[in-house]
Amino acid sequence: xxxxxxxxxxxxxxxxxxxxxxxxxxxxxxxxxxxxxxxxxxxxxxxxxxxxxxxxxxxxxxxxxxxxxxxxxxxxxxxxxxxxxxxxxxxxxxxxxxxxxxxxxxxxxxxxxxxxxxxxxxxxxxxxxxxxxxxxxxxxxxxxxxxxxxxxxxxxxxxxxxxxxxxxxxxxxxxxxxxxxxxxxxxxxxxxxxxxxxxxxxxxxxxxxxxxxxxxxxxxxxxxxxxxxxxxxxxxxxxxxxxxxxxxxxxxxxxxxxxxxxxxxxxxxxxxxxxxxxxxxxxxxxxxxxxxxxxxxxxxxxxxxxxxxxxxxx
Ligand code: RIB
Ligand code: CA
Numbered sequence: 001x002x003x004x005x006x007x008x009x010x011x012x013x014x015x016x017x018x019x020x021x022x023x024x025x026x027x028x029x030x031x032x033x034x035x036x037x038x039x040x041x042x043x044x045x046x047x048x049x050x051x052x053x054x055x056x057x058x059x060x061x062x063x064x065x066x067x068x069x070x071x072x073x074x075x076x077x078x079x080x081x082x083x084x085x086x087x088x089x090x091x092x093x094x095x096x097x098x099x100x101x102x103x104x105x106x107x108x109x110x111x112x113x114x115x116x117x118x119x120x121x122x123x124x125x126x127x128x129x130x131x132x133x134x135x136x137x138x139x140x141x142x143x144x145x146x147x148x149x150x151x152x153x154x155x156x157x158x159x160x161x162x163x164x165x166x167x168x169x170x171x172x173x174x175x176x177x178x179x180x181x182x183x184x185x186x187x188x189x190x191x192x193x194x195x196x197x198x199x200x201x202x203x204x205x206x207x208x209x210x211x212x213x214x215x216x217x218x219x220x221x222x223x224x225x226x227x228x229x230x231x232x233x234x235x236x237x238x239x240x241x242x243x244x245x246x247x248x249x250x251x252x253x254x255x256x257x258x259x260x261x262x263x264x265x266x267x268x269x270x271x272x273x274x275x276x277x278x279x280x281x282x283x284x285x286x287x288x289x290x291x292x293x294x295x296x297x298x299x300x301x302x303x304x305x306x307x308x309x310x311x312x313x314x
Contacts, residue, residue: 003030004120004145004247007108009066010240011039011125011166012049013082014089014223018302019124019150019240021216024057025305026248031059032111032119035104037066039125039169040078041086046125049087051095057212057309060097066104066129070170078165081226089222090215104129109137118145120247124240126166127151131173134180146183150243152273153189154258154289160269164189167262168271175262178273184287186260187242188273191253191290195242196235199224201299208303210310238302245301246290252301254292257285 006029010016023029034054036047047065054063069075082088100107108129112119121144123130134141151166151174159165167174178184197220206217220236227233246253259276263269275289 001028004028005030005032005115005117006120006122007033007035007111009035009037009104009121009123009125009129010050011037011041011046012053012087013040013046013125013240014087014219015238015240016124017049017053017087017219018216018238019244020053020059021057021212022241022244022302022305023122024059025308026244028248031061033062033064033107034059035064035066035108035129037104037123037125037129038069038075039166040082042075042077043068045086047099048095049085051097051099052092055093055096056215062100062102062107064100064102064104064107067132070126070128071131071172073170076169083222090218092215105132105136108133109140112140112143115143118143120145121147122243122247123147124150124243126170127173127177128170131170131176134176141180141182144182146185147177148185148187148243148247150187150192150240152186152260154273154275154277155190157272158189160271162269163271164273167273171262171264171271174271174273175264178260178262178286185246186273186287186289187239187246188289191293192239192242193237194293194295195239195298196233196237196295197299197302198235201235201303204303205306208307208310212309213306216306241302242290242293245298249297249301252294252297253290256289256291258287258289259283259285260287260289
């Protein structure tokens with residue numbers, strides 16, 4: 001089977017961490033690098049978390065530091081969701097290796113340039129690094145196969161009424177990426193809020209009995225505290241994992257191709273992802289928007305991925 005060469009870019013973050021557990025377990029993906037970005041926490045903290053996650057799951061690839069702040073705005077971290085460390089909850093191993101001496105954009109550009117096949121990018125935090133890559137190396141866009149993002153929401157936001165956190169942190173970066181001409185699949189809140197894992201499933205994962213599964217269950221224990229404080233959540237919405245499963249199991253999703261633009265100014269909704277659902281602009285769709293999913297199938301994929309960490313290495 002042809003494996004998809006990917007670069008994981010994120011702001012771990014509990015759901016970024018679980019997304020990377022999934023990605024690392026998939027035989028379909030060939031992870032070339034991991035890059036951190038300022039989002040849920042400062043770039044220093046998300047980098048440290050990225051190194052610890054890779055150590056825990058045995059993902060020995062270059063990990064590079066991303067941009068220390070959004071393109072124009074000041075950082076806007078989320079300790080109320082992910083804690084002061086950005087990945088509160090279970091104790092994690094200290095990093096088994098050093099961060100790359102290249103920064104994220106340099107490393108991404110090197111990998112893309114040297115690859116004999118196009119690379120897929122999977123940003124699950126603000127799009128700062130991806131936009132910076134486009135600005136510094138526009139010639140490399142033709143060697144990017146696809147971008148699977150977690151971000152945005154056509155019908156509503158979560159950090160502001162009309163803006164989702166990742167896009168609201170860096171709307172200018174998102175605008176650059178959405179206009180960039182590279183194919184995009186958007187795992188926005190319309191679908192990720194349905195991707196809830198239930199407490200009884202935390203326990204199924206916990207009882208799988210391997211260290212990674214135990215840590216994932218404890219990440220869910222912490223992450224669910226935030227969701228419990230909100231109305232309408234029976235479980236924890238593991239937003240970022242949807243971007244990975246959209247690649248490995250597209251069959252469990254309903255998708256709509258829409259023209260989507262990003263609001264970057266105004267008083268009420270900078271960071272809104274405005275989807276032309278009624279096709280009133282006449283503009284060609286630029287985004288495959290994930291609209292719905294088979295939640296039970298999603299949960300099974302996650303549980304099976306966690307179970308694979310207990311199998312004797314293949
Ligand atoms: O709005 C959810 C997104 O914001 C997720 O990627 C979460 O990790 C945070 O980055
Ligand atoms: Ca994230």
